[in-house]
Amino acid sequence: MKKRVVLCILIIALLGFSAFIFSKKMFKADDNNALFVNKAKKRNEIINDYINSLDNFIEKIDFNKAVEVVSKENDRFNVSLFDYETGKNVDYKSLIKDLDGFYKKVKELLYLKYPKFIADVLINNENNVYYFKDNELVIYYYDYVIEPSPREELLLHVNYNEIKDYLNIDVKLDENYMNEDGSIIDNNKKIIAITFDDGPGSYTSSLIDILNNNKVKATFFMLGKNIANYRDVVKKASDSKMEIAYHSYAHKSFKRQKIEEIISELQESDNILKSITGEGFKYIRPPYGAINQEIKDNLNYPFILWSVDTMDWRYKDIDYLYNYTLENIKDGSIILFHDIHKTSVETIERLLPELYVEGYQVVTISQMASVFNQKLDNHQSYRYFAR
Numbered sequence: 017m018k019k020r021v022v023l024c025i026l027i028i029a030l031l032g033f034s035a036f037i038f039s040k041k042m043f044k045a046d047d048n049n050a051l052f053v054n055k056a057k058k059r060n061e062i063i064n065d066y067i068n069s070l071d072n073f074i075e076k077i078d079f080n081k082a083v084e085v086v087s088k089e090n091d092r093f094n095v096s097l098f099d100y101e102t103g104k105n106v107d108y109k110s111l112i113k114d115l116d117g118f119y120k121k122v123k124e125l126l127y128l129k130y131p132k133f134i135a136d137v138l139i140n141n142e143n144n145v146y147y148f149k150d151n152e153l154v155i156y157y158y159d160y161v162i163e164p165s166p167r168e169e170l171l172l173h174v175n176y177n178e179i180k181d182y183l184n185i186d187v188k189l190d191e192n193y194m195n196e197d198g199s200i201i202d203n204n205k206k207i208i209a210i211t212f213d214d215g216p217g218s219y220t221s222s223l224i225d226i227l228n229n230n231k232v233k234a235t236f237f238m239l240g241k242n243i244a245n246y247r248d249v250v251k252k253a254s255d256s257k258m259e260i261a262y263h264s265y266a267h268k269s270f271k272r273q274k275i276e277e278i279i280s281e282l283q284e285s286d287n288i289l290k291s292i293t294g295e296g297f298k299y300i301r302p303p304y305g306a307i308n309q310e311i312k313d314n315l316n317y318p319f320i321l322w323s324v325d326t327m328d329w330r331y332k333d334i335d336y337l338y339n340y341t342l343e344n345i346k347d348g349s350i351i352l353f354h355d356i357h358k359t360s361v362e363t364i365e366r367l368l369p370e371l372y373v374e375g376y377q378v379v380t381i382s383q384m385a386s387v388f389n390q391k392l393d394n395h396q397s398y399r400y401f402a403r
């Protein structure tokens with residue numbers, strides 16, 4: 017008798033369990049949002065009335081306890097959340113259970129996507145619209161004041177995989193997703209390479225900070241004797257994924273040196289560099305750009321010259337250098353600066369945000385060569401790249 021009761025309960029439990037699985041599958045099949053909706057309860061009519069009243073309705077998404085209604089007015093998203101049963105407005109924060117964890121993650125992703133001068137403003141911006149979609153949250157930023165002013169719309173796509181632990185809603189996770197990363201090269205944008213000669217020097221470390229803050233990679237043509245004197249800075253450049261190339265040992269013109277002497281200084285400098293970063297020089301730029309066939313034939317590197325010479329060693333004037341650079345660059349330019357002058361570093365600090373809003377991407381020589389499908393051969397010289 018007792019055994020039968022237990023068996024009955026077991027069968028009922030199993031039936032119930034499979035019915036649960038079945039209904040969940042059925043639900044998933046007819047709702048791509050895959051967000052759990054309590055179908056037993058009726059959505060409040062107030063919500064339907066609100067949707068019908070909208071001129072520019074975009075979509076409606078049902079969460080466990082809330083309904084999100086999205087519309088657009090004057091190019092601005094308008095997202096409203098309603099309590100499913102009562103039809104009362106609820107705050108988007110009700111979909112987030114750990115606000116601190118959530119904001120921390122958003123901050124991290126914001127700085128991954130945008131240069132610091134933009135992320136610093138957005139992280140404190142108040143007028144944001146949170147748009148919860150079926151597999152991501154999109155944050156639209158409005159009414160910010162950023163100088164220089166970005167022309168593109170500023171927004172952040174936050175995949176639910178990144179914030180699932182901080183949300184109150186059942187979310188759809190992606191097997192493969194990629195966060196937006198401002199350092200990923202966009203082949204459709206204009207691309208330039210900024211190069212720094214004669215360092216490293218006393219301003220190079222702060223220059224690397226400026227480059228990093230702007231999500232920019234540059235190429236440094238270093239002097240062998242300076243590498244030995246600024247080992248920490250060389251390591252920092254390498255750790256920041258900057259490219260390191262050779263600009264002679266002590267800035268003597270190659271044309272005034274014997275080939276044997278050039279080669280032995282190059283090898284000595286290359287060994288010092290390898291002892292710091294584990295990697296040798298990528299390219300050579302001879303001092304003063306002075307080069308001849310004998311030099312090219314005897315050194316097993318590509319030679320990288322430049323197409324835009326800022327003459328920053330002569331014009332120590334930020335306004336001049338800033339304007340000269342903006343007026344003379346184009347897609348494929350290789351720009352010459354010197355990181356041993358304070359004015360040059362200050363010019364770069366002002367220039368990089370402007371280049372960003374002008375739609376330029378600043379990359380290393382090898383990144384640019386790769387985007388432009390330009391193979392860099394040893395014994396050949398390059399002044400710029402063309403698509």
Ligand code: NI
Nearest residue numbers: 213214303304
């Ligand atoms: Ni030089």
